[in-house]
Amino acid sequence: MAEPELVNVDVVVLGLGVGGEEVAGRLAEAGLTVIGIERNLVGGECPYWGCIPSKMMIRAANAIAEARRVDGLGGSVQLRPDWAPVAKRIRDEATDNWDDRAAVQRFIGKGGRLVRGSGRLDGPGRVRVGDTVFQARHGIVLGTGTKASVPPIDGLTDTPYWTNREAVEVEELPGSLLVLGGGAIGLELAQVFARFGVRVTVVEAADRVLAVEEPEASEAAAAALRADGVQIRTGVKAARIEHGSGGFTLHGAAGEKLSADRLLVATGRRAHLDELGLETIGVDVGRRYLSVDDRLHVTDGVWAVGDVTGEGAFTHVAMYQAGIVVADVLDHARRAGDGADPSGTASAVSGAVGAASSLAATGSSGSAGSVPRADYRALPRVTFTDPEVGAVGLTEQQARERGINVQVGFTKLSSSSRGWIHRTDGEGFIKLIADADQGVLVGATSAGPAGGEVLSGLVVAVHAAVPLAQLRHMIYAYPTFHRAISDALHNLNS
C-alpha cells in the first residue's frame, strides 16, 4: 500500500459545524494555517437541519396560532394554512437548497483551507482523510457534533422513519404523525405540524415531557400542545414498531397501540466517537461524549468544541466554547513560537492572542491576560414551543440534590397585568430558585409568550450572582412580561 501524503499545518479542525467553523475561521484569520475537514455541509446541523429551519417553521406556525387568537380580541380571520411557503423559505432562504457554497467561501475568505471528506485521528497530532495525513503543529480541534440517537426498538431500524432531517426537508405534510420523544425537538416540531393540521401524537417514555426542566414547565408545554390538538402519551415504553402500506404502528410494552402515517424519532442525540480514531491518541472511546477540562482540552494538543463535549447540545454552547478554544490554541501557539514556525505566523499569533486576552478579561472567571475558563453555571436553554420555555442554571430538584438551602419563588403570568391583558390563559409563569444562604438566584424558568426573551434578565442574575436584595430593589417596566420577575422575587418562600 502506498504511503499517505504528509501535509504539515498549524491546526486541523475536524468537523465544521457551528463550533468547528467558528474555531477554524478565527484561527485562520489570526494567521495560522488551518485545515478544516468536513464530510457534509460547512455549518453543520444548526443552519441546515436544526435551529434555523426549525425556527422558521415555528415562526410560520406561531403566525397561524396568532391569527387564530384574533377571534375574541379584534374580529375574525379566515385561515388556510399552507406548508408550501414554509418549505420554500427553508429551501431558498435558510439552506440554499442544502448547499454550503456561501459558508465555504466565508471560510476560504478568512484564509482557511477546506478538505471535503471524513477525517479520522491517526496518532498524536495527525488526522487522516483518504490518502492524506495532516500533521498539526499546534493542535487538533474536534467538533464532530452529534447525530440523532435512534433507540433499539424491535422493527424500527429498517423503516422509513424520520429524524429531524427528514422533518425539516418535508415538502408535503402527512395526515398524521407519531413523535417518539417529548424533548425539545419532539415538542417544537409536534406543535408546528399540529398547527398546520397534522394529527400529532407525542409518545414519551418518561412520566412527563420536557423532563429535564421544571415540572411546571412540562405541564405548561403539555397543556399548550394539547390545546393545539396534540395527543400526549407519557410513560409509554415503545416495544415494537410495525411499518406497512398504512403507515406506522407503535406497540407499547403495556399493550398500547398507536398508529400514524409517519414516525419522527426525536429521542436525543449521540456523539459518534467510535468513528474518530480516538484510540490512536489513547482516549477512551467507551464514553458517551468527549471528556474535556474547562479549557476544552481532551488531551495534549487536542481540544473539543460543541455537542461532542456533552456540555449542552446548543449552538450558544458551541459558540461560547469556540471562543475559549481559539484563545487557548493561540496561547499554546504563541508559547510554542520558536522562530521555526513554517508558516511564519508567530507575529500574527501574538497579535491575535492580545485580542483573545481581552476576551479573557471579560470572561466570568478569566483574569486579564489569561485564557477564559468554561463556566456553565448560567447556561440558558430555550424550548421554542408557544409558550416558550426559557430556563437557566439549576432546577429546584437539581438545587436540592446539591444540598443548597433552596428558596422557591413562583408567579403565574396570568396574575400580572401584562399576562391578563395578553390573555395568557394561565400557561406562563416565572419560577425562581434561590440559594438562601448566599442570597442569590441559582436557577430560573420563564415560560410565556416571550419566555426566551424574558429569560435574559434572569441569566444576568444567575451569571453575575446579583444579590436578591438588589434584584428586589430594581425597577421593572410596567406592564411588561418580565415585570412578573419582581412578583416571583417577592414570593420567595423561606
Ligand SMILES: Cc1cc2nc3c(=O)[nH]c(=O)nc-3n(C[C@H](O)[C@H](O)[C@H](O)COP(=O)(O)OP(=O)(O)OC[C@H]3O[C@@H](n4cnc5c(N)ncnc54)[C@H](O)[C@@H]3O)c2cc1C
Ligand atoms: C431540530 C434541531 C433544532 C435545534 N434547535 C436549536 C436551537 O434553537 N438553539 C440551539 O442553541 N441549538 C439548537 N439545536 C442544537 C444545535 O443544532 C447544535 O447544538 C449545534 O449544531 C452543535 O454544533 P456542533 O458544531 O457541535 O456540531 P454539528 O452542528 O453537528 O456539526 C458537526 C459537523 O461535523 C461533521 N463531521 C462529523 N464527523 C466528521 C468526520 N469524521 N469528518 C468530517 N466531518 C465530520 C458533520 O458532518 C457536521 O457538519 C437544534 C438541533 C436540532 C437537531
Ligand SMILES: NC(=O)c1ccc[n+]([C@@H]2O[C@H](COP(=O)([O-])OP(=O)(O)OC[C@H]3O[C@@H](n4cnc5c(N)ncnc54)[C@H](O)[C@@H]3O)[C@@H](O)[C@H]2O)c1
Ligand atoms: N430550542 C433549542 O435550543 C433546541 C431545540 C431542539 C433541540 N435542541 C438540542 O438538541 C438536543 C436533542 O433534542 P431531543 O429532543 O432529541 O432530545 P432530548 O434529550 O431533549 O429529549 C429526548 C426525549 O426522548 C425521550 N425518549 C428517549 N428514548 C425514548 C423512547 N425509546 N421512547 C420514547 N421516548 C424516549 C426522553 O425521555 C426525552 O424526553 C436537545 O437536548 C437540545 O440540546 C435544542
